[in-house]
Amino acid sequence: MLKDLLTSKKIILLITGIILLLLLPVVLPLFMQARFYIYLVSLILVSGLFATSLNFVLGFGGIYQFHHGVFYGIGAYAAALMLLKSGLPSWVGFIAGPVVSAILSLIMGLICLRLSKLYFGMLQVSLGSLVWAVVYRWRSFTGGEDGIHGIPIPELISSPTGAYYFTFIVSAVCFFIIYKMINAPFGSVLQGIRDNAIRSEMIGVNVKRHQLAALIIAGFFAGVAGVLFVVVDNSVFPDMLFWTLSMEVMIMCLLGGWHIFIGPLTGAALMILFRTFIGTFTIYWAFIQGIILMIIIFFLPSGVLGYFERKMKPTDKVLKA
Amino acid sequence: MDFIYSIIPPSILCQIFVGLSRTVILFIVSSGMSLILGVLRIPNVFHGSLYMIGAFLAYTITTVCAGSPFGFWLALIISPLVVALIGLAIERGLFQYLYESEHLMLILFTFAFSLVLGDIVKFIWGADYKSVPVPLIFQGFVSLFGGLPFPVYNLFLLAVGPIVAFFLWFLVNKTKIGKIAKAAAVDREMVGAVGINVSWVFAIVFVIGCLLAGLGGALMAPTISVTLGMDHTIIIEAFLIVIIGGLGNMWGALLGALIFGLTQSLGILLWPQFGIIFPYLAVVVVLLIRPTGILKSTW
Amino acid sequence: MLQVNSLSKTFSGFRAVKDTSLEVKKGEIVAVIGPNGAGKTTLFNLITGILKPDSGQVLFKGKDITGLSPHVICKTGMSRSFQVVNVFQRLTVFENVQVAVLAKEKKTWNLFTPSKKLVIDETNRTLESVGLIDKQNNISGALSHGDRKVLEIAIALGGSPEFLILDEPTAGMSPEETARCIELIRHLSKKMGLTILFCEHDMELVFSISNRIMVMVRGASIIQGSCEEVRSNEAVQEAYLGGDATC
Numbered sequence: 001m002l003k004d005l006l007t008s009k010k011i012i013l014l015i016t017g018i019i020l021l022l023l024l025p026v027v028l029p030l031f032m033q034a035r036f037y038i039y040l041v042s043l044i045l046v047s048g049l050f051a052t053s054l055n056f057v058l059g060f061g062g063i064y065q066f067h068h069g070v071f072y073g074i075g076a077y078a079a080a081l082m083l084l085k086s087g088l089p090s091w092v093g094f095i096a097g098p099v100v101s102a103i104l105s106l107i108m109g110l111i112c113l114r115l116s117k118l119y120f121g122m123l124q125v126s127l128g129s130l131v132w133a134v135v136y137r138w139r140s141f142t143g144g145e146d147g148i149h150g151i152p153i154p155e156l157i158s159s160p161t162g163a164y165y166f167t168f169i170v171s172a173v174c175f176f177i178i179y180k181m182i183n184a185p186f187g188s189v190l191q192g193i194r195d196n197a198i199r200s201e202m203i204g205v206n207v208k209r210h211q212l213a214a215l216i217i218a219g220f221f222a223g224v225a226g227v228l229f230v231v232v233d234n235s236v237f238p239d240m241l242f243w244t245l246s247m248e249v250m251i252m253c254l255l256g257g258w259h260i261f262i263g264p265l266t267g268a269a270l271m272i273l274f275r276t277f278i279g280t281f282t283i284y285w286a287f288i289q290g291i292i293l294m295i296i297i298f299f300l301p302s303g304v305l306g307y308f309e310r311k312m313k314p315t316d317k318v319l320k321a
Numbered sequence: 322m323d324f325i326y327s328i329i330p331p332s333i334l335c336q337i338f339v340g341l342s343r344t345v346i347l348f349i350v351s352s353g354m355s356l357i358l359g360v361l362r363i364p365n366v367f368h369g370s371l372y373m374i375g376a377f378l379a380y381t382i383t384t385v386c387a388g389s390p391f392g393f394w395l396a397l398i399i400s401p402l403v404v405a406l407i408g409l410a411i412e413r414g415l416f417q418y419l420y421e422s423e424h425l426m427l428i429l430f431t432f433a434f435s436l437v438l439g440d441i442v443k444f445i446w447g448a449d450y451k452s453v454p455v456p457l458i459f460q461g462f463v464s465l466f467g468g469l470p471f472p473v474y475n476l477f478l479l480a481v482g483p484i485v486a487f488f489l490w491f492l493v494n495k496t497k498i499g500k501i502a503k504a505a506a507v508d509r510e511m512v513g514a515v516g517i518n519v520s521w522v523f524a525i526v527f528v529i530g531c532l533l534a535g536l537g538g539a540l541m542a543p544t545i546s547v548t549l550g551m552d553h554t555i556i557i558e559a560f561l562i563v564i565i566g567g568l569g570n571m572w573g574a575l576l577g578a579l580i581f582g583l584t585q586s587l588g589i590l591l592w593p594q595f596g597i598i599f600p601y602l603a604v605v606v607v608l609l610i611r612p613t614g615i616l617k618s619t620w
Numbered sequence: 621m622l623q624v625n626s627l628s629k630t631f632s633g634f635r636a637v638k639d640t641s642l643e644v645k646k647g648e649i650v651a652v653i654g655p656n657g658a659g660k661t662t663l664f665n666l667i668t669g670i671l672k673p674d675s676g677q678v679l680f681k682g683k684d685i686t687g688l689s690p691h692v693i694c695k696t697g698m699s700r701s702f703q704v705v706n707v708f709q710r711l712t713v714f715e716n717v718q719v720a721v722l723a724k725e726k727k728t729w730n731l732f733t734p735s736k737k738l739v740i741d742e743t744n745r746t747l748e749s750v751g752l753i754d755k756q757n758n759i760s761g762a763l764s765h766g767d768r769k770v771l772e773i774a775i776a777l778g779g780s781p782e783f784l785i786l787d788e789p790t791a792g793m794s795p796e797e798t799a800r801c802i803e804l805i806r807h808l809s810k811k812m813g814l815t816i817l818f819c820e821h822d823m824e825l826v827f828s829i830s831n832r833i834m835v836m837v838r839g840a841s842i843i844q845g846s847c848e849e850v851r852s853n854e855a856v857q858e859a860y861l862g863g864d865a866t867c
Contacts, residue, residue, distance in 0.1 A: 058425075064424070064425065066428075111605075111608070111609065114612045115612050115613065117424065118362075118364065118424050119564075119568070119612075119613065121428075122364060122560055122563075122564050123564060123608060123612075125557065125560055126557075126560065126561045126564060126601065126604050126605070126608070127605065129557045129561070129601060130598065130601035130602065130604070130605060133597050133598050133601055134595075134598060136597075137594055137595050137597060137598065138594075138595075139594075180731070180732050180734075181731050181732070183734050183735055183736070184730055184731050184732050184733055184734060184735055185722045185727045185728055185729075185730040185733070185735050185738060186728060186729060186730060186731045187735070188711075188715060188718065188719050188722060188735045189719055189722065189723065189728040191708070191710065191711060191715075192708045192711065192716075192719040194710075195707075195708035195709045195710050195711060196706055196707065196708050196709070198670065198690075198706065199702070199706045199707070199708065199775070200719070200723075201670075201689070201690040201691050201694075202668065202670075202690050202691075202694060202699070202700060202776075203691075203694060203699070203719065203720040203723045203724070203775060203776075203778065203779050204691045204694035204695050204720075204723040204724060204779055205691055205719075205723045205728055206689075206691045207691070210728065213729075242553070243553075243557060244553060247366075247429070247432045250425075250429060251429065251432075254429060259710070283443075284440045284443070284444065286436040286437070286439055286440045287436065287437050287440035287441070287444075289433075289436055290432075290433040290434065290435075290436030290437035290440070291433075291437065293429060293430070293432070293433035293436070294415070294430065294433045294434075294437075297419070297422075297426050297429060297430050297433070298418075301422070301426065
């Protein structure tokens with residue numbers, strides 16, 4: 001009974017959330033200078049998708065994906081370069097982004113998955129840095145350290161409101177797909193691998209192959225997030241694939257709670273809001289970010305949502321591993 | 322000599338020596354990281370911040386002692402010590418309570434510290450470029466290899482490398498603390514069971530690692546412009562070196578630093594624009610052949 | 621059903637298993653006993669593919685499975701439980717077994733059907749047979765030790781194996797739990813027709829349920845035979861039962 005009530009409550013919350021987000025560009029201008037806030041919400045959705053795609057392999061797959069930013073950045077660059085230089089219709093560019101990310105993810109996965117845990121993560125950081133170095137140095141093609149600005153976006157989605165709706169629809173679809181996958185057998189197996197890889201192997205699961213598939217999926221959706229960033233911001237820059245960004249995304253996951261589906265989205269929202277509003281008062285945002293991170297690690301290891309979830313139903317789901 | 326030049330042109334030889342002096346710095350920094358990684362199992366992300374702090378401290382000390390011939394030497398002693406103290410404070414104050422948590426948490430925690438330390442550096446020293454003068458006795462160039470100029474300071478670095486390597490070797494193999502640390506790297510509980518206070522062994526190892534980071538920063542300072550963000554580059558380089566060498570293996574760090582330093586300096590000669598890519602490529606090649614690094618890791 | 625021919629494994633100079641042979645026939649319950657460090661778990665790891673043997677051969681149902689990956693071996697109908705509790709910590713009891721069933725049914729690549737709707741009956745049946753059905757919604761990491769050991773077996777059963785390897789199934793259990801576990805093993809053998817190979821320190825259990833016993837000492841098999849033969853064998857008494865009474 002209680003459980004049914006809870007899920008129906010969740011559904012109501014979800015629908016309210018969707019309606020609010022849909023109405024946002026209509027309602028917001030009535031009260032304030034909306035442009036910036038619409039941009040901000042778009043950014044939260046993009047980062048939320050980025051973090052959720054990371055969490056698919058990190059929180060649910062237990063893979064030490066330390067350099068997820070590479071796939072985000074490469075997706076964005078692939079789309080941007082296609083839009084700018086290929087002359088092909090723009091939807092080709094939008095698809096190219098995630099596909100390139102997925103391919104890169106496959107290649108890096110094949111190399112890194114020969115190792116596990118920390119070794120995997122550190123190897124990924126090295127390979128990712130290689131990709132970063134290429135993008136950073138290849139001035140004539142990628143724009144070097146300045147990146148690319150003023151990327152031509154199709155007219156329909158080039159206004160802030162248009163970009164917002166595009167981002168909203170695409171990310172909503174992606175969230176739905178990822179949610180489905182986590183709750184499907186593939187997701188169950190992935191969580192099994194996270195908890196106990198040897199045991200998973202012993203019940204007949206080809207662990208490496210499932211991990212590789214998960215990495216490709218995560219890379220793909222990170223690529224989607226990258227493309228959305230291009231739509232929202234009309235620019236790309238090499239910092240998108242620098243390792244510090246990957247760390248920041250991990251913080252988002254941790255902040256929201258990485259054993260809960262909407263944890264990363266929540267974390268992304270909190271982090272971006274903090275950054276935007278604290279950033280107006282001080283140039284020492286990184287310091288504050290570091291302190292927040294330390295506080296979470298010491299006191300809220302299962303994240304903000306994990307904390308609330310435990311408060312509400314102490315015996316259920318949330319359990320320290 | 323001419324015979325050598327006929328095989329390797331002097332310009333390349335010179336570049337090799339530049340690479341070697343770079344190797345020294347990389348070795349000093351990454352051996353500290355490797356030490357911490359091997360014994361404490363922490364990939365310490367703020368290791369790079371400590372290196373940066375070492376360099377900034379060297380700047381402050383040489384500025385205060387400007388004109389005095391001892392400024393540089395003072396910096397070389399004081400900045401590693403201060404950095405080591407910072408390391409000790411962090412380890413005793415916070416880190417020691419986290420050894421039991423997941424690796425992921427530990428890494429994020431060290432990353433949090435790198436953010437905090439980075440901003441503290443920004444607060445104290447500001448965001449401008451700082452330059453540290455090369456000490457008087459090492460100023461200028463000598464002509465090596467068919468008359469090509471070679472900075473004297475780099476010769477000094479080349480001399481420092483073996484000394485540090487020897488000290489580390491001595492520390493790890495000949496001292497009691499080194500032996501305990503080595504044993505603790507393999508089996509933490511066992512060492513605890515025979516009545517040794519593992520916690521303090523960890524602290525000491527951590528502090529030595531930090532000291533090396535600070536020393537690397539101070540030594541590096543005169544050759545580059547000291548600035549924010551130098552922590553981000555060195556940390557990735559140190560990570561890579563430690564990986565290709567074999568996690569926790571001191572000689573691996575030396576080998577890795579050699580590969581990295583040489584491919585970097587020769588790469589720049591070969592293809593200036595993409596010079597920085599060569600070390601990364603070398604890393605990929607090494608790891609394709611030996612996924613867990615060249616030498617045996619302590620893990 | 622299972623035939624192990626002169627299997628050997630050396631860990632950096634230490635010969636954990638040397639020249640060990642063993643045969644298990646369909647429907648049998650075979651026990652492996654021996655003091656700690658005798659190489660029992662290593663032997664199981666070699667059979668199930670977690671470790672690759674240095675030499676020797678493992679035949680299962682007449683097919684050579686030496687050196688295959690664990691997940692491949694598992695698909696041939698062999699399943700095992702572990703000595704140290706090795707369950708999926710954060711999943712519920714139900715999900716633990718369900719994952720095994722999904723793996724067996726080759727549904728692990730299904731990306732979009734909710735797991736909730738799949739293989740419920742099979743999972744429930746397995747849970748029922750081991751008596752964990754009322755605890756199916758508990759998080760496995762929070763179960764009592766005894767329950768986790770049973771869950772351990774349930775996961776192994778989830779893949780509906782023909783051949784089951786149990787590594788010290790009753791280790792750390794209370795006397796009541798042990799009794800329940802013995803019942804369970806009997807049930808698996810008699811009612812479900814499973815062939816079982818297990819190792820155990822509890823001699824009473826070993827002698828009460830096994831058809832045949834193999835004694836391992838320092839990596840080598842010193843005798844294989846019926847309970848009586850083993851009990852009366854001098855070498856065993858000296859090397860193991862008598863000499864090391866603690867087991």
